[in-house]
Amino acid sequence: MTHPLDVGKIRADFPILTRTVRDGKPLVYLDSGATSQRPRQVLDAERAFIEQHNAAVHRGAHQLAEEATDAYESARARIAAFVGVSQGELVFTKNATEGINLVSYALTNAASAGPESARFAVGPGDEIVITEMEHHANLVPWQQLCARTGATLRWFGVTDDGRLDLTDLDGLVTERTKLVALTHQSNVLGTVNPVPTVARRAREVGALTLVDACQSVPHGTVVSGRVDLAALGVDFAVFSGHKMLGPSGIGVLYGRRELLESMPPFLTGGSMIELVRMEGSTFAPPPQRFEAGVPMTSQAVGLAAAVDYLTVVGMDRVAEHEHALVTAALDRLSAIDGVRIIGPTAADARGSAVSFVVAGVHAHDVGQVLDDAGVAVRVGHHCAWPLHRRFGLAATVRATFYLYNTLDEVDALVEGVRRAQRFFGVDR
Protein backbone atom coordinates (compact mmCIF):
# COMPACT_ATOMS: atom_id res chain seq x y z
CA MET A 1 0.00 0.00 0.00
CA THR A 2 1.32 3.41 -0.91
CA HIS A 3 -0.33 5.81 1.55
CA PRO A 4 -3.61 5.78 3.44
CA LEU A 5 -6.60 7.53 1.98
CA ASP A 6 -7.38 11.09 2.96
CA VAL A 7 -10.71 10.74 4.77
CA GLY A 8 -11.17 14.47 5.16
CA LYS A 9 -10.85 14.99 1.43
CA ILE A 10 -13.22 12.11 0.71
CA ARG A 11 -15.83 13.35 3.19
CA ALA A 12 -15.88 16.71 1.42
CA ASP A 13 -17.28 14.91 -1.64
CA PHE A 14 -20.32 13.68 0.29
CA PRO A 15 -22.70 16.58 1.01
CA ILE A 16 -24.94 14.50 3.29
CA LEU A 17 -22.11 13.87 5.75
CA THR A 18 -22.12 17.54 6.75
CA ARG A 19 -25.74 17.57 7.91
CA THR A 20 -26.92 17.23 11.46
CA VAL A 21 -29.68 15.02 12.84
CA ARG A 22 -31.77 14.83 16.04
CA ASP A 23 -31.43 18.39 17.29
CA GLY A 24 -28.12 19.41 15.83
CA LYS A 25 -25.96 16.33 16.29
CA PRO A 26 -23.43 15.66 13.55
CA LEU A 27 -24.46 12.64 11.49
CA VAL A 28 -22.38 9.53 12.16
CA TYR A 29 -23.43 7.27 9.31
CA LEU A 30 -22.65 3.64 10.08
CA ASP A 31 -25.27 2.01 7.85
CA SER A 32 -23.50 1.78 4.50
CA GLY A 33 -24.12 -1.96 4.48
CA ALA A 34 -27.79 -1.12 3.97
CA THR A 35 -27.17 1.73 1.57
CA SER A 36 -24.12 3.89 1.02
CA GLN A 37 -24.04 7.65 0.55
CA ARG A 38 -23.25 9.19 -2.83
CA PRO A 39 -20.47 11.59 -3.69
CA ARG A 40 -21.05 14.73 -5.70
CA GLN A 41 -19.22 13.13 -8.65
CA VAL A 42 -21.95 10.51 -8.99
CA LEU A 43 -24.74 13.08 -8.75
CA ASP A 44 -22.95 15.31 -11.27
CA ALA A 45 -22.59 12.45 -13.73
CA GLU A 46 -26.30 11.63 -13.49
CA ARG A 47 -27.28 15.26 -13.87
CA ALA A 48 -24.96 15.81 -16.83
CA PHE A 49 -26.38 12.76 -18.58
CA ILE A 50 -29.96 13.87 -18.04
CA GLU A 51 -29.29 17.48 -19.01
CA GLN A 52 -27.26 16.67 -22.12
CA HIS A 53 -27.81 13.15 -23.44
CA ASN A 54 -31.07 11.70 -22.16
CA ALA A 55 -32.87 9.35 -24.57
CA ALA A 56 -34.11 5.75 -24.67
CA VAL A 57 -31.15 3.50 -25.36
CA HIS A 58 -30.89 0.80 -28.04
CA ARG A 59 -33.71 2.30 -30.09
CA GLY A 60 -33.97 5.38 -32.28
CA ALA A 61 -31.31 6.75 -34.63
CA HIS A 62 -31.22 10.38 -33.59
CA GLN A 63 -28.14 11.91 -32.06
CA LEU A 64 -29.36 11.83 -28.46
CA ALA A 65 -30.27 8.15 -28.81
CA GLU A 66 -26.74 7.45 -30.02
CA GLU A 67 -25.18 9.41 -27.17
CA ALA A 68 -27.42 7.77 -24.56
CA THR A 69 -26.61 4.32 -25.92
CA ASP A 70 -22.90 5.14 -25.86
CA ALA A 71 -23.15 6.36 -22.27
CA TYR A 72 -25.04 3.25 -21.23
CA GLU A 73 -22.66 0.83 -22.92
CA SER A 74 -19.61 2.74 -21.75
CA ALA A 75 -20.97 2.41 -18.20
CA ARG A 76 -21.32 -1.32 -18.71
CA ALA A 77 -17.73 -1.60 -19.93
CA ARG A 78 -16.30 0.38 -16.99
CA ILE A 79 -18.29 -1.55 -14.39
CA ALA A 80 -17.32 -4.86 -16.03
CA ALA A 81 -13.65 -3.89 -15.97
CA PHE A 82 -13.95 -2.93 -12.30
CA VAL A 83 -14.96 -6.49 -11.41
CA GLY A 84 -12.66 -8.20 -13.92
CA VAL A 85 -15.20 -9.49 -16.43
CA SER A 86 -16.04 -8.60 -20.01
CA GLN A 87 -18.90 -6.29 -20.85
CA GLY A 88 -20.90 -8.93 -22.66
CA GLU A 89 -21.09 -10.84 -19.38
CA LEU A 90 -22.63 -8.01 -17.42
CA VAL A 91 -26.41 -7.62 -17.22
CA PHE A 92 -28.05 -4.58 -15.68
CA THR A 93 -30.95 -5.33 -13.36
CA LYS A 94 -33.09 -3.28 -11.00
CA ASN A 95 -31.06 -4.53 -8.03
CA ALA A 96 -29.14 -7.58 -6.84
CA THR A 97 -32.35 -9.27 -5.74
CA GLU A 98 -33.67 -9.11 -9.29
CA GLY A 99 -30.39 -10.58 -10.55
CA ILE A 100 -30.81 -13.63 -8.30
CA ASN A 101 -34.46 -13.99 -9.28
CA LEU A 102 -33.45 -13.73 -12.93
CA VAL A 103 -31.20 -16.76 -12.58
CA SER A 104 -33.74 -18.71 -10.51
CA TYR A 105 -36.48 -18.11 -13.09
CA ALA A 106 -34.15 -18.83 -16.01
CA LEU A 107 -33.54 -22.22 -14.37
CA THR A 108 -37.28 -22.70 -14.04
CA ASN A 109 -37.89 -21.72 -17.66
CA ALA A 110 -35.11 -23.99 -18.91
CA ALA A 111 -37.36 -27.04 -18.66
CA SER A 112 -39.49 -25.77 -21.54
CA ALA A 113 -36.96 -23.69 -23.46
CA GLY A 114 -35.42 -26.16 -25.89
CA PRO A 115 -32.33 -28.36 -26.01
CA GLU A 116 -29.70 -25.59 -25.74
CA SER A 117 -31.04 -24.74 -22.25
CA ALA A 118 -31.31 -28.31 -21.03
CA ARG A 119 -28.28 -28.03 -18.76
CA PHE A 120 -30.12 -25.40 -16.68
CA ALA A 121 -33.26 -27.47 -16.12
CA VAL A 122 -34.08 -28.25 -12.48
CA GLY A 123 -36.45 -30.92 -11.28
CA PRO A 124 -37.16 -33.55 -8.60
CA GLY A 125 -33.96 -35.22 -7.44
CA ASP A 126 -31.89 -32.11 -8.10
CA GLU A 127 -30.50 -30.12 -5.21
CA ILE A 128 -29.83 -26.44 -4.63
CA VAL A 129 -27.26 -25.71 -1.94
CA ILE A 130 -27.15 -22.41 -0.04
CA THR A 131 -25.86 -21.35 3.38
CA GLU A 132 -27.44 -20.47 6.70
CA MET A 133 -25.83 -17.02 6.57
CA GLU A 134 -27.59 -15.84 3.41
CA HIS A 135 -29.48 -12.61 3.08
CA HIS A 136 -33.14 -13.37 2.34
CA ALA A 137 -32.43 -12.25 -1.25
CA ASN A 138 -30.17 -15.27 -1.75
CA LEU A 139 -32.43 -17.62 0.18
CA VAL A 140 -36.12 -17.08 -0.61
CA PRO A 141 -35.67 -17.22 -4.43
CA TRP A 142 -34.03 -20.65 -4.06
CA GLN A 143 -36.76 -21.90 -1.72
CA GLN A 144 -39.24 -20.77 -4.33
CA LEU A 145 -37.31 -22.40 -7.16
CA CYS A 146 -37.41 -25.68 -5.24
CA ALA A 147 -41.12 -25.25 -4.58
CA ARG A 148 -41.77 -24.69 -8.30
CA THR A 149 -39.61 -27.52 -9.60
CA GLY A 150 -39.63 -30.20 -6.91
CA ALA A 151 -35.90 -29.81 -6.29
CA THR A 152 -34.52 -30.05 -2.75
CA LEU A 153 -32.91 -27.19 -0.83
CA ARG A 154 -29.86 -27.97 1.33
CA TRP A 155 -27.54 -25.64 3.17
CA PHE A 156 -24.19 -25.20 4.87
CA GLY A 157 -24.32 -24.42 8.57
CA VAL A 158 -22.42 -21.68 10.38
CA THR A 159 -19.89 -22.26 13.15
CA ASP A 160 -20.20 -20.62 16.57
CA ASP A 161 -17.58 -18.06 15.62
CA GLY A 162 -19.51 -17.12 12.51
CA ARG A 163 -17.59 -18.94 9.81
CA LEU A 164 -19.06 -21.12 7.10
CA ASP A 165 -18.97 -24.75 8.22
CA LEU A 166 -17.35 -26.55 5.31
CA THR A 167 -16.66 -29.84 7.11
CA ASP A 168 -19.23 -31.60 4.94
CA LEU A 169 -18.45 -29.80 1.69
CA ASP A 170 -18.20 -33.02 -0.30
CA GLY A 171 -21.33 -34.46 1.31
CA LEU A 172 -23.41 -31.37 0.60
CA VAL A 173 -22.19 -30.54 -2.89
CA THR A 174 -22.64 -33.74 -4.88
CA GLU A 175 -23.60 -35.00 -8.33
CA ARG A 176 -27.19 -34.15 -7.41
CA THR A 177 -26.34 -30.47 -6.88
CA LYS A 178 -27.59 -28.19 -9.62
CA LEU A 179 -26.49 -24.88 -8.17
CA VAL A 180 -24.61 -23.57 -5.13
CA ALA A 181 -25.51 -20.03 -4.04
CA LEU A 182 -23.55 -18.31 -1.31
CA THR A 183 -22.58 -14.90 -0.12
CA HIS A 184 -19.05 -13.65 -0.63
CA GLN A 185 -19.24 -11.59 2.54
CA SER A 186 -21.95 -11.92 5.17
CA ASN A 187 -23.98 -8.74 5.63
CA VAL A 188 -24.37 -9.59 9.32
CA LEU A 189 -21.23 -11.41 10.44
CA GLY A 190 -18.75 -9.69 8.15
CA THR A 191 -17.32 -13.13 7.37
CA VAL A 192 -15.57 -13.44 4.02
CA ASN A 193 -16.35 -16.90 2.67
CA PRO A 194 -13.79 -19.09 0.86
CA VAL A 195 -15.73 -18.84 -2.40
CA PRO A 196 -12.97 -20.37 -4.59
CA THR A 197 -12.96 -23.52 -2.43
CA VAL A 198 -16.70 -23.98 -2.77
CA ALA A 199 -16.64 -23.10 -6.47
CA ARG A 200 -13.93 -25.69 -7.10
CA ARG A 201 -16.02 -28.43 -5.52
CA ALA A 202 -19.09 -27.27 -7.48
CA ARG A 203 -17.15 -27.50 -10.73
CA GLU A 204 -16.01 -31.02 -9.86
CA VAL A 205 -19.60 -32.19 -9.68
CA GLY A 206 -20.89 -30.07 -12.56
CA ALA A 207 -22.93 -27.67 -10.42
CA LEU A 208 -23.38 -23.98 -11.16
CA THR A 209 -22.32 -21.35 -8.62
CA LEU A 210 -23.82 -17.98 -7.84
CA VAL A 211 -22.16 -15.59 -5.44
CA ASP A 212 -23.88 -12.69 -3.71
CA ALA A 213 -21.19 -10.00 -3.93
CA CYS A 214 -23.30 -7.12 -2.56
CA GLN A 215 -21.05 -6.72 0.47
CA SER A 216 -17.73 -7.52 -1.17
CA VAL A 217 -17.55 -5.67 -4.50
CA PRO A 218 -18.15 -2.26 -2.82
CA HIS A 219 -15.47 -2.78 -0.19
CA GLY A 220 -12.78 -4.88 -1.82
CA THR A 221 -10.43 -7.04 0.23
CA VAL A 222 -7.17 -6.33 1.97
CA VAL A 223 -5.57 -9.17 0.05
CA SER A 224 -6.59 -8.31 -3.49
CA GLY A 225 -7.94 -4.76 -3.44
CA ARG A 226 -10.86 -4.87 -5.84
CA VAL A 227 -12.94 -8.03 -6.14
CA ASP A 228 -12.25 -9.93 -9.36
CA LEU A 229 -15.35 -12.02 -10.08
CA ALA A 230 -13.69 -14.04 -12.84
CA ALA A 231 -10.83 -14.95 -10.49
CA LEU A 232 -13.33 -16.25 -7.91
CA GLY A 233 -14.20 -18.97 -10.40
CA VAL A 234 -17.97 -18.59 -10.07
CA ASP A 235 -20.59 -18.81 -12.80
CA PHE A 236 -22.84 -15.99 -11.65
CA ALA A 237 -22.50 -13.04 -9.30
CA VAL A 238 -24.73 -10.16 -8.29
CA PHE A 239 -24.17 -6.80 -6.64
CA SER A 240 -26.09 -3.58 -6.26
CA GLY A 241 -25.29 0.02 -7.16
CA HIS A 242 -26.57 1.76 -4.07
CA LYS A 243 -24.21 -0.09 -1.74
CA MET A 244 -21.15 1.17 -3.65
CA LEU A 245 -21.68 4.95 -3.81
CA GLY A 246 -24.00 4.58 -6.80
CA PRO A 247 -27.71 5.15 -7.38
CA SER A 248 -30.52 2.91 -6.22
CA GLY A 249 -32.55 1.18 -8.92
CA ILE A 250 -29.58 -0.49 -10.55
CA GLY A 251 -27.95 -3.81 -9.88
CA VAL A 252 -25.62 -6.06 -11.77
CA LEU A 253 -25.74 -9.70 -12.72
CA TYR A 254 -22.51 -11.23 -13.97
CA GLY A 255 -22.80 -14.50 -15.85
CA ARG A 256 -20.09 -16.43 -17.65
CA ARG A 257 -20.53 -15.74 -21.37
CA GLU A 258 -21.01 -19.36 -22.36
CA LEU A 259 -23.81 -19.71 -19.78
CA LEU A 260 -25.60 -16.47 -20.64
CA GLU A 261 -25.56 -17.52 -24.28
CA SER A 262 -27.53 -20.68 -23.62
CA MET A 263 -29.70 -19.48 -20.73
CA PRO A 264 -33.38 -18.69 -21.39
CA PRO A 265 -34.70 -15.24 -20.52
CA PHE A 266 -36.65 -14.27 -17.40
CA LEU A 267 -38.44 -11.00 -18.21
CA THR A 268 -39.52 -10.71 -21.82
CA GLY A 269 -40.73 -7.86 -24.03
CA GLY A 270 -39.07 -5.03 -25.89
CA SER A 271 -35.28 -4.74 -26.26
CA MET A 272 -34.60 -8.40 -25.59
CA ILE A 273 -35.82 -9.82 -28.90
CA GLU A 274 -34.17 -10.82 -32.13
CA LEU A 275 -37.24 -11.44 -34.27
CA VAL A 276 -40.91 -11.20 -33.36
CA ARG A 277 -43.76 -12.77 -35.33
CA MET A 278 -47.31 -13.35 -34.21
CA GLU A 279 -46.55 -17.08 -34.02
CA GLY A 280 -43.46 -16.73 -31.86
CA SER A 281 -40.20 -14.88 -31.16
CA THR A 282 -36.49 -15.39 -30.93
CA PHE A 283 -34.25 -13.59 -28.51
CA ALA A 284 -31.28 -11.24 -28.67
CA PRO A 285 -27.84 -12.42 -27.61
CA PRO A 286 -26.77 -11.58 -24.05
CA PRO A 287 -26.64 -9.24 -22.27
CA GLN A 288 -29.65 -7.70 -24.11
CA ARG A 289 -31.59 -10.94 -23.82
CA PHE A 290 -31.84 -10.27 -20.09
CA GLU A 291 -32.65 -6.56 -20.26
CA ALA A 292 -36.29 -6.33 -21.30
CA GLY A 293 -37.83 -2.87 -21.60
CA VAL A 294 -36.20 0.55 -21.58
CA PRO A 295 -33.37 0.20 -19.09
CA MET A 296 -32.36 2.53 -16.25
CA THR A 297 -29.85 4.74 -18.00
CA SER A 298 -28.87 7.59 -15.69
CA GLN A 299 -28.47 5.01 -12.92
CA ALA A 300 -26.00 3.05 -15.03
CA VAL A 301 -24.11 6.26 -15.74
CA GLY A 302 -24.13 7.07 -12.02
CA LEU A 303 -22.89 3.62 -11.07
CA ALA A 304 -20.05 3.90 -13.59
CA ALA A 305 -19.14 7.25 -12.03
CA ALA A 306 -19.11 5.54 -8.62
CA VAL A 307 -16.79 2.86 -9.98
CA ASP A 308 -14.53 5.58 -11.42
CA TYR A 309 -14.54 7.29 -8.02
CA LEU A 310 -13.59 4.10 -6.18
CA THR A 311 -10.91 3.35 -8.77
CA VAL A 312 -9.31 6.75 -8.30
CA VAL A 313 -9.27 6.30 -4.52
CA GLY A 314 -8.00 2.74 -4.99
CA MET A 315 -9.84 -0.31 -3.70
CA ASP A 316 -6.73 -1.50 -1.89
CA ARG A 317 -6.79 1.72 0.13
CA VAL A 318 -10.56 1.47 0.71
CA ALA A 319 -10.09 -2.05 2.05
CA GLU A 320 -7.11 -1.06 4.24
CA HIS A 321 -9.05 1.87 5.66
CA GLU A 322 -12.08 -0.26 6.50
CA HIS A 323 -9.81 -2.90 7.98
CA ALA A 324 -8.41 -0.31 10.39
CA LEU A 325 -11.93 0.81 11.33
CA VAL A 326 -13.27 -2.68 11.91
CA THR A 327 -10.20 -3.68 13.92
CA ALA A 328 -10.77 -0.70 16.20
CA ALA A 329 -14.51 -1.36 16.42
CA LEU A 330 -14.00 -5.02 17.33
CA ASP A 331 -11.40 -4.15 19.97
CA ARG A 332 -13.36 -1.33 21.56
CA LEU A 333 -16.77 -3.01 21.49
CA SER A 334 -15.38 -6.28 22.86
CA ALA A 335 -13.88 -4.34 25.74
CA ILE A 336 -17.34 -3.37 26.97
CA ASP A 337 -18.81 -5.74 29.56
CA GLY A 338 -22.08 -7.16 28.29
CA VAL A 339 -21.37 -6.68 24.60
CA ARG A 340 -21.25 -9.82 22.48
CA ILE A 341 -20.03 -9.68 18.90
CA ILE A 342 -21.94 -11.95 16.51
CA GLY A 343 -19.39 -13.06 13.95
CA PRO A 344 -15.62 -13.33 13.84
CA THR A 345 -14.01 -11.26 16.58
CA ALA A 346 -10.67 -11.15 14.79
CA ALA A 347 -10.36 -8.90 11.76
CA ASP A 348 -8.84 -11.45 9.38
CA ALA A 349 -10.92 -12.81 6.46
CA ARG A 350 -13.53 -10.38 7.53
CA GLY A 351 -15.20 -7.29 6.15
CA SER A 352 -16.39 -4.28 8.05
CA ALA A 353 -19.88 -5.31 9.13
CA VAL A 354 -19.95 -5.61 12.93
CA SER A 355 -23.09 -7.01 14.53
CA PHE A 356 -23.53 -7.26 18.27
CA VAL A 357 -25.97 -7.55 21.13
CA VAL A 358 -25.92 -5.79 24.47
CA ALA A 359 -26.97 -7.87 27.47
CA GLY A 360 -30.21 -6.55 28.96
CA VAL A 361 -30.93 -4.02 26.23
CA HIS A 362 -32.86 -4.95 23.10
CA ALA A 363 -31.18 -4.05 19.81
CA HIS A 364 -33.97 -1.60 18.97
CA ASP A 365 -33.36 0.26 22.18
CA VAL A 366 -29.60 0.35 21.64
CA GLY A 367 -30.25 1.71 18.16
CA GLN A 368 -32.58 4.35 19.54
CA VAL A 369 -30.00 5.62 22.01
CA LEU A 370 -27.37 5.67 19.25
CA ASP A 371 -29.77 7.52 16.97
CA ASP A 372 -30.33 10.08 19.69
CA ALA A 373 -26.59 10.78 19.53
CA GLY A 374 -26.69 11.04 15.73
CA VAL A 375 -25.22 7.58 15.16
CA ALA A 376 -27.11 5.74 12.41
CA VAL A 377 -26.88 1.94 12.65
CA ARG A 378 -29.10 -0.90 11.54
CA VAL A 379 -31.13 -2.86 14.06
CA GLY A 380 -33.14 -6.02 13.55
CA HIS A 381 -32.33 -9.20 11.66
CA HIS A 382 -30.84 -7.42 8.64
CA CYS A 383 -32.76 -9.68 6.23
CA ALA A 384 -30.96 -12.71 7.63
CA TRP A 385 -33.55 -14.18 9.97
CA PRO A 386 -32.40 -17.83 9.85
CA LEU A 387 -28.87 -16.70 10.70
CA HIS A 388 -30.17 -14.82 13.74
CA ARG A 389 -32.14 -17.87 14.82
CA ARG A 390 -28.96 -19.92 14.47
CA PHE A 391 -27.45 -17.69 17.17
CA GLY A 392 -30.61 -17.74 19.26
CA LEU A 393 -31.33 -14.09 18.59
CA ALA A 394 -34.24 -12.08 17.25
CA ALA A 395 -32.28 -8.93 16.55
CA THR A 396 -28.80 -7.44 16.60
CA VAL A 397 -27.28 -3.99 16.26
CA ARG A 398 -25.14 -3.67 13.15
CA ALA A 399 -22.55 -1.04 12.33
CA THR A 400 -21.06 -1.02 8.83
CA PHE A 401 -18.19 1.15 7.70
CA TYR A 402 -17.11 2.63 4.42
CA LEU A 403 -14.33 4.77 3.03
CA TYR A 404 -15.81 7.96 4.49
CA ASN A 405 -15.94 6.78 8.10
CA THR A 406 -13.41 7.74 10.74
CA LEU A 407 -11.94 6.34 13.94
CA ASP A 408 -13.74 9.13 15.81
CA GLU A 409 -16.98 7.66 14.51
CA VAL A 410 -15.99 4.27 15.91
CA ASP A 411 -15.58 6.04 19.26
CA ALA A 412 -19.01 7.65 18.88
CA LEU A 413 -20.47 4.18 18.38
CA VAL A 414 -18.70 2.81 21.43
CA GLU A 415 -19.73 5.76 23.61
CA GLY A 416 -23.33 5.38 22.38
CA VAL A 417 -23.37 1.73 23.42
CA ARG A 418 -22.10 2.67 26.89
CA ARG A 419 -24.75 5.34 27.13
CA ALA A 420 -27.44 2.79 26.22
CA GLN A 421 -26.18 0.58 29.04
CA ARG A 422 -26.35 3.49 31.47
CA PHE A 423 -29.76 4.58 30.26
CA PHE A 424 -31.26 1.12 30.73
CA GLY A 425 -29.39 0.56 33.96
CA VAL A 426 -27.30 -2.41 32.89
CA ASP A 427 -23.85 -0.81 33.07
CA ARG A 428 -21.44 -2.36 35.50
Place this chain on the structure above:
Amino acid sequence: MKLEQLYQEIILDHYRNPHRRGLREPYDAEVHHVNPTCGDEVTLRVRLASNGSDATVEDVSYDALGCSISQAATSVLTDLVVGRTVQGSLSTLDSFLALMHGRGEVEPDENVLEDGVAFAGVARYPARVKCALLGWMAFKDAVARSVDAANLKGADAP
Protein backbone atom coordinates in the same frame (compact mmCIF):
# COMPACT_ATOMS: atom_id res chain seq x y z
CA MET B 1 -37.02 15.66 21.55
CA LYS B 2 -35.03 14.04 24.27
CA LEU B 3 -34.52 10.36 24.84
CA GLU B 4 -36.25 10.70 28.20
CA GLN B 5 -39.41 11.92 26.48
CA LEU B 6 -39.50 8.79 24.35
CA TYR B 7 -38.61 6.39 27.15
CA GLN B 8 -40.78 7.81 29.88
CA GLU B 9 -40.47 6.28 33.36
CA ILE B 10 -43.88 4.65 32.92
CA ILE B 11 -42.60 2.79 29.87
CA LEU B 12 -39.40 1.70 31.58
CA ASP B 13 -41.41 0.55 34.63
CA HIS B 14 -43.70 -1.62 32.53
CA TYR B 15 -40.67 -2.94 30.66
CA ARG B 16 -38.88 -3.96 33.84
CA ASN B 17 -42.01 -5.27 35.55
CA PRO B 18 -44.48 -6.30 32.88
CA HIS B 19 -48.07 -6.94 33.99
CA ARG B 20 -49.85 -10.24 33.30
CA ARG B 21 -46.93 -11.75 31.43
CA GLY B 22 -46.94 -15.49 30.72
CA LEU B 23 -49.36 -17.74 28.89
CA ARG B 24 -52.36 -18.95 30.86
CA GLU B 25 -55.27 -21.37 30.51
CA PRO B 26 -58.08 -21.26 29.73
CA TYR B 27 -58.31 -19.13 26.63
CA ASP B 28 -60.66 -18.69 23.69
CA ALA B 29 -58.10 -17.72 21.07
CA GLU B 30 -54.33 -17.61 20.72
CA VAL B 31 -52.52 -15.61 18.07
CA HIS B 32 -48.88 -15.22 17.10
CA HIS B 33 -47.85 -11.91 15.59
CA VAL B 34 -44.44 -10.86 14.32
CA ASN B 35 -42.89 -7.63 13.26
CA PRO B 36 -41.16 -8.73 10.03
CA THR B 37 -38.83 -5.75 9.92
CA CYS B 38 -37.21 -6.44 13.28
CA GLY B 39 -38.13 -10.02 14.15
CA ASP B 40 -40.02 -9.19 17.34
CA GLU B 41 -42.81 -11.57 18.19
CA VAL B 42 -45.69 -12.01 20.55
CA THR B 43 -47.92 -14.96 21.35
CA LEU B 44 -51.09 -13.66 22.94
CA ARG B 45 -54.17 -15.35 24.37
CA VAL B 46 -57.56 -13.87 25.10
CA ARG B 47 -60.22 -15.26 27.41
CA LEU B 48 -63.68 -13.74 27.23
CA ALA B 49 -66.41 -14.02 29.83
CA SER B 50 -69.92 -14.68 28.48
CA ASN B 51 -70.66 -13.72 24.93
CA GLY B 52 -72.80 -11.54 22.75
CA SER B 53 -72.99 -7.81 23.34
CA ASP B 54 -72.18 -8.04 27.07
CA ALA B 55 -68.98 -10.07 26.56
CA THR B 56 -66.07 -8.91 28.69
CA VAL B 57 -62.32 -9.51 28.54
CA GLU B 58 -61.55 -11.87 31.40
CA ASP B 59 -57.84 -12.38 30.76
CA VAL B 60 -55.07 -11.47 28.37
CA SER B 61 -51.88 -13.51 28.69
CA TYR B 62 -48.82 -13.35 26.50
CA ASP B 63 -45.27 -14.35 25.81
CA ALA B 64 -43.27 -11.73 23.95
CA LEU B 65 -39.85 -11.18 22.53
CA GLY B 66 -39.11 -7.57 21.80
CA CYS B 67 -37.82 -4.15 22.68
CA SER B 68 -38.79 -2.06 25.67
CA ILE B 69 -41.46 -0.22 23.71
CA SER B 70 -43.24 -3.35 22.50
CA GLN B 71 -42.99 -5.10 25.87
CA ALA B 72 -44.25 -2.09 27.79
CA ALA B 73 -47.07 -1.41 25.33
CA THR B 74 -48.35 -4.98 25.70
CA SER B 75 -48.18 -4.70 29.48
CA VAL B 76 -50.16 -1.44 29.41
CA LEU B 77 -52.65 -3.02 27.03
CA THR B 78 -53.54 -5.70 29.56
CA ASP B 79 -54.15 -3.06 32.25
CA LEU B 80 -56.50 -1.22 29.94
CA VAL B 81 -58.57 -4.09 28.58
CA VAL B 82 -58.83 -6.80 31.22
CA GLY B 83 -62.20 -6.52 32.99
CA ARG B 84 -63.63 -4.28 30.27
CA THR B 85 -66.38 -5.10 27.82
CA VAL B 86 -65.13 -6.21 24.44
CA GLN B 87 -66.63 -3.10 22.91
CA GLY B 88 -65.01 -0.88 25.49
CA SER B 89 -61.62 -2.51 24.97
CA LEU B 90 -61.84 -2.03 21.20
CA SER B 91 -62.76 1.60 21.66
CA THR B 92 -59.66 2.08 23.84
CA LEU B 93 -57.66 0.31 21.14
CA ASP B 94 -58.96 2.82 18.60
CA SER B 95 -57.80 5.67 20.83
CA PHE B 96 -54.36 4.12 21.19
CA LEU B 97 -54.12 3.60 17.42
CA ALA B 98 -55.11 7.22 16.83
CA LEU B 99 -52.40 8.35 19.24
CA MET B 100 -49.74 6.15 17.65
CA HIS B 101 -50.59 7.21 14.11
CA GLY B 102 -50.80 10.87 15.11
CA ARG B 103 -47.12 11.71 14.47
CA GLY B 104 -47.09 13.49 17.81
CA GLU B 105 -49.98 15.78 16.86
CA VAL B 106 -52.67 13.91 18.82
CA GLU B 107 -53.27 14.94 22.44
CA PRO B 108 -53.90 11.73 24.41
CA ASP B 109 -56.81 11.51 26.85
CA GLU B 110 -55.47 10.21 30.15
CA ASN B 111 -58.96 9.18 31.25
CA VAL B 112 -59.09 6.74 28.36
CA LEU B 113 -55.48 5.66 27.94
CA GLU B 114 -54.11 5.94 31.50
CA ASP B 115 -50.47 4.71 31.34
CA GLY B 116 -50.87 4.55 27.55
CA VAL B 117 -50.38 8.33 27.38
CA ALA B 118 -46.69 7.67 28.01
CA PHE B 119 -46.44 6.42 24.43
CA ALA B 120 -47.22 9.85 22.98
CA GLY B 121 -43.49 10.33 22.33
CA VAL B 122 -43.24 7.07 20.43
CA ALA B 123 -45.60 8.47 17.80
CA ARG B 124 -42.85 10.89 16.82
CA TYR B 125 -40.64 7.97 15.77
CA PRO B 126 -42.42 6.30 12.84
CA ALA B 127 -40.06 3.32 12.94
CA ARG B 128 -41.06 2.56 16.52
CA VAL B 129 -44.83 2.82 16.09
CA LYS B 130 -44.99 -0.79 14.91
CA CYS B 131 -43.18 -1.84 18.10
CA ALA B 132 -45.83 -0.18 20.26
CA LEU B 133 -48.64 -1.72 18.22
CA LEU B 134 -47.37 -5.32 18.08
CA GLY B 135 -49.25 -6.50 21.18
CA TRP B 136 -52.27 -4.30 20.52
CA MET B 137 -52.80 -5.66 17.02
CA ALA B 138 -52.37 -9.18 18.34
CA PHE B 139 -55.08 -8.41 20.91
CA LYS B 140 -57.42 -7.09 18.22
CA ASP B 141 -56.90 -10.25 16.20
CA ALA B 142 -57.35 -12.55 19.20
CA VAL B 143 -60.56 -10.81 20.30
CA ALA B 144 -62.00 -11.11 16.80
CA ARG B 145 -61.20 -14.82 16.79
CA SER B 146 -62.64 -15.29 20.28
CA VAL B 147 -65.88 -13.60 19.25
CA ASP B 148 -66.02 -15.68 16.05
CA ALA B 149 -65.48 -18.85 18.04
CA ALA B 150 -68.22 -17.86 20.48
CA ASN B 151 -70.60 -17.13 17.60
CA LEU B 152 -69.86 -20.50 16.05
CA LYS B 153 -70.60 -22.24 19.32
CA GLY B 154 -73.78 -20.23 19.59
CA ALA B 155 -74.81 -21.29 16.10
CA ASP B 156 -74.17 -24.96 16.92
CA ALA B 157 -76.37 -24.81 20.01
CA PRO B 158 -79.77 -26.46 19.60
